[in-house]
Amino acid sequence: MKVLVTGAGLVGCNVARLLRERGHEAILYDRAPDQAYIDSVAKSVPVVTADVQELSALIETLQAHDVDTIVHSAYQIGGSLRARPYAGVRANVDGCLALVEAARLCKVRRFLFTSSFGIYDWNRLPRAPLTEDFPLAGDNPYIASKIACEKLLESLAKSYGLEFAILRLAQVYGRGHYLGGDFAGGAVHEAIALALSGNPARIDPGVLTVNDYVYAKDVGQGVVRACEKPLNHLIYNIGSGVLASTQDVAAAIQKAVPGAKVEILARPLIGPIWRHEQMLDLDRSRKELGYRPRFDLADGVADFAAELAAGRVPPP
Numbered sequence: 001m002k003v004l005v006t007g008a009g010l011v012g013c014n015v016a017r018l019l020r021e022r023g024h025e026a027i028l029y030d031r032a033p034d035q036a037y038i039d040s041v042a043k044s045v046p047v048v049t050a051d052v053q054e055l056s057a058l059i060e061t062l063q064a065h066d067v068d069t070i071v072h073s074a075y076q077i078g079g080s081l082r083a084r085p086y087a088g089v090r091a092n093v094d095g096c097l098a099l100v101e102a103a104r105l106c107k108v109r110r111f112l113f114t115s116s117f118g119i120y121d122w123n124r125l126p127r128a129p130l131t132e133d134f135p136l137a138g139d140n141p142y143i144a145s146k147i148a149c150e151k152l153l154e155s156l157a158k159s160y161g162l163e164f165a166i167l168r169l170a171q172v173y174g175r176g177h178y179l180g181g182d183f184a185g186g187a188v189h190e191a192i193a194l195a196l197s198g199n200p201a202r203i204d205p206g207v208l209t210v211n212d213y214v215y216a217k218d219v220g221q222g223v224v225r226a227c228e229k230p231l232n233h234l235i236y237n238i239g240s241g242v243l244a245s246t247q248d249v250a251a252a253i254q255k256a257v258p259g260a261k262v263e264i265l266a267r268p269l270i271g272p273i274w275r276h277e278q279m280l281d282l283d284r285s286r287k288e289l290g291y292r293p294r295f296d297l298a299d300g301v302a303d304f305a306a307e308l309a310a311g312r313v314p315p316p
Contacts (some may be wrong), residue, residue, distance in 0.1 A: 001025070003227060004067045006052050006099065007074030008033045010176030010185065011169070013041035013115055014220035015071055020045060022224060029058075029066050030074065037177050058102035069110040069227055072099055076142075082190035085141040089148075096149040100156045110163040112226050113153050117170050117212065117239065117280055119146050129281035130170070132235040138299030154234065165231045167223060170239030170280050173217025174304055183207050188249065192305050195253050195260035205246045206268025212279040213249070214240040218293040225289040232288050239280035244297045251299040 001024040005012045008030035019026040020042070028038065031051040038047060050057035061067070076093060081088030094213050103111050120130050121137035139145035150166050158163030171184050178186035187208050192200040222238035250262045280305070285291040295303065 001069055001198050001227060002067050003069045004029055004062060004070060005071045005073065008047060010174055010216050011073040011174060011219055013038055014216045015223045016042045016045040018220040027063060031155055034177050037130050041175055053091060053098050055098045055102055058098055059105055062102055062106040062108060067108060070099060070103055070108055071112045071223055073114040081142045088178045089141050089145045092145040093148055096153055100153055103162060104160040111157055113166050115146050115150055115166050115168045117168050119143050122276060126278045129279050131281045132237055132284060155178055165226055166235045167190055167226055168235060168237050169219055170212035170214045172216055172219050175307060182222045191253055192301065192308055195257040195262060196305060196309055200261040200263055200279055201253060203246060203250055203262065204269045204314065205264055208246050208249045210243060211276045212239045213244050214293065215295040218295055220283060222291045225291050229289050233284060236285045236289060237280040237282055238285060238291065239282060240293050241279055241282045242296060243279045247309045248297055255298055256302040256305040
């Protein structure tokens with residue numbers, strides 16, 4: 001299998017690394033790749049420097065590498081999109097449109113879109129784990145653009161005869177540069193780095209709030225399984241299957257870094273952004289993709305801390 005992975009960030013690099021480990025050919029595609037970061041995660045995976053909105057560059061890349069599968073993870077999110085909503089939404093939507101058109105012209109077989117559990121309607125206060133059929137709500141430009149891209153890609157993929165699926169990811173954390181603007185993932189990275197340096201790690205409960213935290217290596221596993229397995233449904237949840245609190249995050253850091261000073265602020269500095277009072281239902285992903293998270297929060301934070309301590313991950 002030859003896979004083009006757009007976005008050389010947290011998700012993209014972990015997907016590319018695992019694809020190579022499983023014997024597939026992976027190519028990263030990013031408009032401004034951080035080569036030091038890529039080398040620390042994905043090692044020798046080749047990188048094409050270009051924008052996903054550039055149709056000609058996409059076609060050239062797909063043809064040059066004889067790509068049969070696309071994993072689209074290049075996306076502006078959080079603070080990055082909030083600062084420039086017009087440019088951010090346009091880049092997200094136009095990038096999806098260019099990618100699916102390039103896929104059609106180059107006869108790509110499969111297209112996977114990494115979406116977000118943020119598009120579910122959390123205002124409904126779900127009382128059970130969220131299945132893929134739970135209602136959606138676009139209450140900010142980032143979420144609205146994700147929903148728009150899901151619908152656009154779904155309709156075009158169906159028209160073009162592409163094998164297509166949407167992967168809705170829970171709150172991802174791990175070795176990332178967080179240039180896209182992910183508050184929570186960046187906050188976990190910063191807290192662990194501070195703890196390792198011997199400085200107090202101050203956790204904002206408005207950012208690292210109650211959530212379904214999923215380690216990047218588990219996300220990589222889920223995406224790669226979606227590349228390999230038959231797709232019997234349009235949407236698959238990828239998460240940890242566990243709900244964790246601010247206190248759980250603090251405890252995981254303290255366990256991973258013995259003697260660390262971890263302080264939870266009395267009140268949020270930012271937010272509260274949101275409390276995800278339920279985890280994602282992973283039943284479909286388990287049964288159809290064979291996805292099973294390997295890392296609970298404590299194990300994921302410990303693995304992440306060990307890599308930071310070894311100096312294999314550049315600072316956020």
